[in-house]
Amino acid sequence: MEPHVSDHVRIFDTTLRDGEQAPGCTMTRDEKLEVARQLARLKVDIIEAGFPAASPGDWEAVNAIAQEIGTPDGPVICGLARTVKEDIDKCWTAIEPAAKKRIHTFLSTSDIHIEHQLRTTRGEVLESVGEMVSYARSLCDDVEFSPMDAGRSDPQFLYEVLKIAVECGATTLNIPDTVGYTTPEEYYAMIAGIRKNVPGIEQVTLSTHCHDDLGMAVANSLAGVRAGARQVECTINGIGERAGNASLEEVVMALHTRQLFFGIQTSINTRELTRTSRLVSACTGVHVPPNKAIVGANAFAHESGIHQDGILKNRLTYEIMSAETVGLDGNALVLGKHSGRHAFRKHLEELGYNLKDEEFRHVFARFKEVADKKKIVDDRDIEALIAGESQRPIAIYELDQVQVSCGTHAIPTATVRMRGPGGVVKTEAAQGTGPIDAVCQAINKIVGEPGELVEFSVNAITEGINAVAEVTMRVQEYGTRAAENDPNGKSSGLASANRPRVFSGYGMLHAVDLFGNSVLGQHEA
């Protein structure tokens, strides 16, 4: 372990665990792998890859990330586990293939959680923490313990729990403000109090984990760093439960831009921030608003005449960091419809993408389609194409033809022809409440598995009438939504056992071209 007074803060990314836990942010195994690859490029110190005991799918995704991303020079791969032997075992088997790995175990320490949720006592909490941290440490050298709802816990009891965790071998103590309740002053005081009152604290790394319910997650995390924390838990785009977690890009750029104030370094390659943000946005379908700090479309835009005037005279008048620092170059690449396979591949490699031949073939074909309609294809278009490609599932049905007609005095009607298992071609026509619905209804007739459209959104990624847009459709198995409010079957306390199956499709197309690829490309989340 580095000494506690180090000026280096570890960035612990929990996009794939706490982020993925948010409504609508569910990702497939392949999406998680793609995000993990990009997090490694971003040079995060630790990736929390998931909660292996939550479901077999979660275990499988964590295991795949441990295998592929957990190289000796890659990030630490971490899995979450309750203070329960079975959880810790599942976590351990999932992360075991990684060169560097961590078990992260947690238990609530606030009286409100102990009494009302766990229905246990402080004494039993102390016992579980001791036993389970020891057990985790018997498997893994790197163990993190989190006293859940620390922000609302009795400080004296919190110190006692943390003391036991340190004695039993925890190497990182993470202090979650689970409900996003604290202010920077309070969070600073909490971290300072722990440093002062927990024996042996100087041997371990203290970590922040702040939620944004009152809009202060970033400020709280940085207050924790000022008080001596040397790990920050955060997510790309600030996704996560409810209002989300501290946003990685904001924490990192505050430390970077205010280097003289904080005196803190991170290992992050800030030039990968924009690309990472876009990838996570594409995989989760959670759009980044234009006024989001660091990665929003307007973060570096200056609209008012007075500001523009200042910027033209001297950028420093209104700009505290440059767009280039976060990888927002806006370089229009001289790639167009006449660009060849070789030039395109070379450029992809410069952008950091090493695609398999099959993937490359698809991306190149889509590139040609886009280049056909758009004179210049820039890096942002290419990133969008690749983000779409990486999530391509194994197709069971292939779309052969779609034809739609509608209007103000017409009944929206679609005809769809698809090639299914065994090469069988089926054609069906259907009417709908609108053209997209008509297409869905026709597909439903062919596939025979009716779904409920829960999300349909079109968002332009690039600008102008020839913009590349992303279309996100989420279709849920019919009748499963009610489960969310069903009090039965939830009391197991497991993370996502009862989630309805959601099929989501994500396609790249011209903003004005609402049919074609977007309708298919469905896969299970």
Add this chain to the structure above:
Amino acid sequence: MEPHVSDHVRIFDTTLRDGEQAPGCTMTRDEKLEVARQLARLKVDIIEAGFPAASPGDWEAVNAIAQEIGTPDGPVICGLARTVKEDIDKCWTAIEPAAKKRIHTFLSTSDIHIEHQLRTTRGEVLESVGEMVSYARSLCDDVEFSPMDAGRSDPQFLYEVLKIAVECGATTLNIPDTVGYTTPEEYYAMIAGIRKNVPGIEQVTLSTHCHDDLGMAVANSLAGVRAGARQVECTINGIGERAGNASLEEVVMALHTRQLFFGIQTSINTRELTRTSRLVSACTGVHVPPNKAIVGANAFAHESGIHQDGILKNRLTYEIMSAETVGLDGNALVLGKHSGRHAFRKHLEELGYNLKDEEFRHVFARFKEVADKKKIVDDRDIEALIAGESQRPIAIYELDQVQVSCGTHAIPTATVRMRGPGGVVKTEAAQGTGPIDAVCQAINKIVGEPGELVEFSVNAITEGINAVAEVTMRVQEYGTRAAENDPNGKSSGLASANRPRVFSGYGMLHAVDLFGNSVLGQHEA
């Protein structure tokens, strides 16, 4: 003036000035009026309605708001002005009809702005502030002065400028962190330093104005309040230049939820927060992401099994405020296709909407259309319908009929029939790169004013396949976009004189019904 140690903080909303200044957030006069009406319902203390000298349109909007919203029991109506006599005169004539009014004048005090943008000296800055604050005060009893870029100003010079402003009659001193550079500790220290070092400061109200470039606008504003500021400048949804301003809903709910910590009251009716957020989102086309604190779709959603389990056992385990507090009731109203005109009007009144007969007729007709397709119409659907209605422009062309056909192997083709000035009916067919484009092309042929589609987005507001969605289209006069980067004509330093004309349309429709009303309803922004 209330004494400086008051436990009441004034909420100064600048959605219509700093918010509207952000790229893509331009609002029409009618949209601004609608937002101002809702801000009055929300009970903000001061509405900064615009920058009257920026353009005749800005003057007109501020003046209309002063007339309609500036009632004796309504909010203070404020206008922005540079420390220039002409600006202050225009500001005064615009706000004069209001019962309570304020002139807000500003000048940069940081050396980087003084040298590089203003190209002047500290001495001349002192002189301008003295003269122009005195002049403003000769017109109006309520004068606010802002030292722009205070966050990067030399504290001693800042104190000197503020001292002169107080001597010349300023009643509020607003301290902007214009570039979003400070941390809560620094912002606290700046406010505390001003309280200590500016003679006469106890006679005026200190105000915060924080930008979110490093994600700390809310924490900085609250640090300012802790240090003695008694006005917070903020915007709905945190819109504004670049990464935006402190978000009103976050500041207010932090003060409200952490009442015991802050010991501060506001006059805000928190139950209007959700509705205000949605209206501003609809008027600006800037969508609120699901993980936005307070007003995001997930802000009160609990996804993971463990959190859901806790919530079911006791809401306080994971919830620090209730959704009802911010007006998110989710009550499905028993209004459907059989509901009559009277019941509907009565319900609108309960929701706080008093529509004119003509407006009511349109909303009722749209309500019937929605009720026809959707069994239950809830308050959120109704708010969406009304938000659309309030922006209805005077139609020059009326859509008579649209007919579209497209498909994977077809050329997207649209036929449009419109009734224009003098009742002349024109019909045109056009092909396009997609169905929406084909419709636009056909309309262009009829109207004869080609535009460039700069934004097209569809976002479901309510859930499920029968969801009501909002479609936002922004069409810009062809060829005007380049102006943004044109170094000529911008050096006047005026706010928005050279903005290209943007026509935006906003429609309500079923998520799956992409044609119809959405295509028309264009109006000038």
